[in-house]
Amino acid sequence: MDGHGIAFVLAVSILCLFEGRILVRADDSETTVRQLFLARIDRSKHNGFSPDADLERLAGAIVPSEQAALYRRLLAYEKSHGAAAELRQLGDGYLALGHPFDAARVAAELQRLSPSRPGGYVLASVALHRLGRLDEARIEAKRALELEPTDLAAQAAYRLSNPRGDSQPASAPSFVARQAAAADPARPQAAIRSKLGLPAVPLPGATEYLAPGAKKPPWWKAWWNDKRNAWSMRSHRSTMEETRKLKEVMDLLSSTPTGGALVAELGGWNSILDETRLIFARTGSARAHAYTRPLSWAERGESGKAYALVLNEMFLNHPKEALAPILAHELTHLRDFKAGSLLDRGMFIPSEYAAHRMQIYVYEEVLSKLSEERLRILDSNSVWQYQRFVASLWEDRISERYPTKVAYVSKFATSEERARAGDAYDDLREQIIEPGSPQLDFHIRDVYTNLTSERDLRDLVLDAVNSGQYTLQQATKDRDRLSIRQVMLQSVRSLDDNYRRQNGFRLKGTNEN
Amino acid sequence: MKIKLSVPIQTCAALLLAMWIWKTYVVVRPAYDLQSYENSQYKVWYPRHWPKVDRVKREDNDPYVSFKNHDPYVIPALPNDLPRWRLSLKDEGADHASENEIIERIRNEERVHFGEPGQIEIWRLKNGVAAKTWSALMFAGEISVPVRWIVFTGSNGHVYAATYDVPDDWKTRWRYEYFFKNILGSMEFKTPSDESSRPSK
Numbered sequence: 001m002d003g004h005g006i007a008f009v010l011a012v013s014i015l016c017l018f019e020g021r022i023l024v025r026a027d028d029s030e031t032t033v034r035q036l037f038l039a040r041i042d043r044s045k046h047n048g049f050s051p052d053a054d055l056e057r058l059a060g061a062i063v064p065s066e067q068a069a070l071y072r073r074l075l076a077y078e079k080s081h082g083a084a085a086e087l088r089q090l091g092d093g094y095l096a097l098g099h100p101f102d103a104a105r106v107a108a109e110l111q112r113l114s115p116s117r118p119g120g121y122v123l124a125s126v127a128l129h130r131l132g133r134l135d136e137a138r139i140e141a142k143r144a145l146e147l148e149p150t151d152l153a154a155q156a157a158y159r160l161s162n163p164r165g166d167s168q169p170a171s172a173p174s175f176v177a178r179q180a181a182a183a184d185p186a187r188p189q190a191a192i193r194s195k196l197g198l199p200a201v202p203l204p205g206a207t208e209y210l211a212p213g214a215k216k217p218p219w220w221k222a223w224w225n226d227k228r229n230a231w232s233m234r235s236h237r238s239t240m241e242e243t244r245k246l247k248e249v250m251d252l253l254s255s256t257p258t259g260g261a262l263v264a265e266l267g268g269w270n271s272i273l274d275e276t277r278l279i280f281a282r283t284g285s286a287r288a289h290a291y292t293r294p295l296s297w298a299e300r301g302e303s304g305k306a307y308a309l310v311l312n313e314m315f316l317n318h319p320k321e322a323l324a325p326i327l328a329h330e331l332t333h334l335r336d337f338k339a340g341s342l343l344d345r346g347m348f349i350p351s352e353y354a355a356h357r358m359q360i361y362v363y364e365e366v367l368s369k370l371s372e373e374r375l376r377i378l379d380s381n382s383v384w385q386y387q388r389f390v391a392s393l394w395e396d397r398i399s400e401r402y403p404t405k406v407a408y409v410s411k412f413a414t415s416e417e418r419a420r421a422g423d424a425y426d427d428l429r430e431q432i433i434e435p436g437s438p439q440l441d442f443h444i445r446d447v448y449t450n451l452t453s454e455r456d457l458r459d460l461v462l463d464a465v466n467s468g469q470y471t472l473q474q475a476t477k478d479r480d481r482l483s484i485r486q487v488m489l490q491s492v493r494s495l496d497d498n499y500r501r502q503n504g505f506r507l508k509g510t511n512e513n
Numbered sequence: 514m515k516i517k518l519s520v521p522i523q524t525c526a527a528l529l530l531a532m533w534i535w536k537t538y539v540v541v542r543p544a545y546d547l548q549s550y551e552n553s554q555y556k557v558w559y560p561r562h563w564p565k566v567d568r569v570k571r572e573d574n575d576p577y578v579s580f581k582n583h584d585p586y587v588i589p590a591l592p593n594d595l596p597r598w599r600l601s602l603k604d605e606g607a608d609h610a611s612e613n614e615i616i617e618r619i620r621n622e623e624r625v626h627f628g629e630p631g632q633i634e635i636w637r638l639k640n641g642v643a644a645k646t647w648s649a650l651m652f653a654g655e656i657s658v659p660v661r662w663i664v665f666t667g668s669n670g671h672v673y674a675a676t677y678d679v680p681d682d683w684k685t686r687w688r689y690e691y692f693f694k695n696i697l698g699s700m701e702f703k704t705p706s707d708e709s710s711r712p713s714k
Contacts, residue, residue, distance in 0.1 A: 414651075416676060423579050429569055
């Protein structure tokens with residue numbers, strides 16, 4: 001082909017590319033969210049829907065595979081449509097397809113564009129309701145009603161979020177709102193969140209998505225650790241002492257309400273032991289004291305057991321009361337593995353949140369049965385000590401129970417724990433971390449991000465944002481993964497609220513007891 | 514077998530290496546502005562972009578001061594700064610115990626609760642203080658967290674014990690060792706005459 005030929009082909013290609021862009025633009029400009037929904041429904045069924053049929057009904061007529069494609073289409077649509085009326089429809093579209101997190105993001109943008117219109121607040125209320133954050137949903141609905149008392153959608157959202165008909169006062173600013181007020185828009189995280197299409201201040205529960213973390217170990221190190229752990233575990237033969245100790249810990253765990261329910265959820269001890277190699281053994285690392293993981297086909301051997309739950313053999317010297325919460329922690333990971341939710345990267349931290357809560361519940365229940373004398377013996381045990389620390393973060397009322405930092409700090413036995421406790425106390429006093437569960441979660445995340453692969457998720461997003469290459473495909477993939485995390489976190493927090501309610505643990509500043 | 518690289522490839526390789534060294538150097542030896550914290554015993558300088566230490570009034574008898582790289586939930590620009598690293602500094606006072614007694618007490622706690630601590634080394638800080646330092650593992654449930662202790666006596670006769678979590682990643686480890694060493698090395702201890710001439714904070 002000569003030079004003229006090449007120039008001709010190039011010119012035609014460029015024209016085609018332009019044409020493609022023009023066509024896409026034309027398609028976008030002429031399409032509404034409703035039309036996008038209708039396009040996914042068989043034409044023969046179109047007559048079955050009235051012109052004002054809501055998006056929920058339309059979504060019900062779309063097959064699941066098409067719903068996923070439509071969700072991706074809505075994400076693309078969101079990038080090129082920013083007017084308030086379009087955003088309201090878009091938010092409803094996300095809700096209809098079961099993506100309340102995306103709807104909440106759109107609601108935040110809508111509130112920014114039209115702060116005096118109720119639409120953004122109504123949308124936020126419904127999205128937060130779907131996310132199980134009822135108090136915040138009620139506050140948003142209340143704001144919508146204050147702006148437009150006769151707005152039917154606002155009235156409906158308020159009824160939805162306030163089923164008992166409580167009169168909710170215009171609330172004090174939430175923790176998130178306080179953070180928003182303090183946030184400086186020039187700070188880098190606000191810019192990053194804005195590039196990601198997220199509100200400048202994280203929505204409730206969204207802070208974990210960009211959690212700090214540590215570098216994943218190199219593949220050879222991970223491989224070597226796996227092999228070493230596997231060899232240590234496979235070559236281990238349990239002694240009588242180990243078996244007896246394990247039995248004591250299992251019995252104690254089963255005797256607590258939370259532990260008993262967890263064991264029952266996993267099918268009882270017989271079922272757990274049938275499919276899990278539960279042993280005291282070397283963990284292959286001085287830094288890992290216990291782990292749970294699925295076994296590969298080759299590792300299962302003749303026993304056919306699918307999981308390993310290994311407690312470090314150094315635990316043999318620790319009292320059963322200190323070990324029962326650790327076993328509950330590991331059984332929670334086993335439950336998450338069996339549910340399939342721990343096999344995907346980015347799920348480790350939510351599983352740690354759940355495991356720590358289970359550990360704390362069992363600790364509290366064991367603690368309630370202990371005599372003074374036994375408690376004195378346990379107070380000098382490091383495993384028990386750490387549980388006491390995390391439980392004190394979760395129990396909260398630290399500043400009520402310990403009016404000075406020195407009083408709180410001095411209840412811990414080691415200098416290292418005292419330094420950590422001092423930091424936790426300062427965070428509460430400076431009001432930079434919400435007390436109770438959020439403070440516990442922050443502590444867990446700070447400890448575990450150094451050891452898990454959470455950084456994958458954050459790096460994936462940050463690197464792409466920094467290099468300006470955050471593509472739609474990546475966004476879609478991340479959001480799918482984040483949705484699973486959201487469901488896990490939501491379930492952890494709702495169980496936590498129930499446990500607090502049922503067992504009389506209250507947070508500072510609430511009237512609940 | 515001898516591999517011979519062409520001149521352009523050698524140049525490219527040298528350039529890439531130089532860029533990597535520069536990028537690493539910027540991370541492990543950061544340049545930053547300073548702010549100060551002062552109490553009745555010492556004045557210390559720490560990075561200006563870190564949160565202020567005394568945002569709320571400290572308790573009078575609080576011997577702990579923590580220097581943290583950022584507030585919770587903040588996402589800084591550099592990935593190495595992402596976890597919330599902190600240096601906790603405790604004034605052990607002048608009356609209770611000597612430097613060696615404090616070191617022995619902390620190391621004994623570690624022996625009893627967490628396991629044998631590492632060897633003691635000496636760090637020469639910028640203010641001329643010879644600090645004794647060692648690493649250890651702190652028990653945190655199903656895992657252990659590596660920590661470092663630094664204990665020294667100031668020219669005011671007070672013993673100070675500082676600790677921080679040691680990052681896994683080597684660049685982050687070097688970066689924060691640099692930050693924390695500089696903070697401790699910037700401490701200006703006050704003599705009793707300084708105390709009487711200045712209002713305490």
